Amino acid sequence: MRSFTAKDNNIYVKCEGFDLDLTVNCGQSFRQHVNASQQGGTIVLHNVTEEQFLTKWDAYFDFNRDYEAIKREFRTDPVMKKAIEFCGGIHILKQDPWETLVSFIISQNNNIPRIKLIINRLVEHFGQFPNPSDLLTDISFAKTGFREKYLKSAAENVLSGKVSLDEVAKMPTPEARAALMQISGVGPKVAECTLLYGFHRLECFPRDVWINRALAEFYPEDFPFINHPFAGIAQQYLFHYIRNRELCESLS
DNA sequence: GCCCAGGTATAAA
């Protein structure tokens, strides 16, 4: 639910409830994909043409989904209500599937600043995000540690076509999940994150240590939206809320 | 120095 105008080679977007900073800094993305800023209710995409906006960035930011209606459903739950007050401006980005897969392989047993550090080293070295062939060269400079063999596995599987990301995109989610997990180093968490952030399967619900902590504390029986078609959005609100709880409580 | 980080493969119970 957005409107936009194109002017001076920039795109100016109005999208109710959207928060750029929260969206790009809530742990779903590890590098900047487009030069963007926000002043009040207006998001500016710098040096973006109308065609580029309509064919790419509009979907990337998920501007056309009615998040306000989705949040109304989630707010019936008191914990989700607090989470949404804190970070309800988050949208789930639709990122490149390959980049998402690689990024979350790197993320395992790793912290967000160092995930960004490694990805930046790769992008600096290759001049762009590394493609599968790039990852099959010597990447010791990136210091990915024990994850290097997993990155090679992903590259080999994708390059050989054994795991075709184009095919995965067409599969029902359970089959897509199983296909991704054929890659050594891709377990349930990486697969789920790839499906949610890369393939934009918004029903997917990645479980990391933070989410498990939140579920154990707030929902000892069961999470009411676990089978919701947009459970992944609820997951992102909950993830950011539990990670920044101290900050959140000091604001209220 | 010690602990931890948006996990997974592997071995053992």
Place this chain on the structure above:
DNA sequence: TTTATACATGGG
């Protein structure tokens, strides 16, 4: 089927 441990690296 569930539980324990190693794993590379860098920041706090």
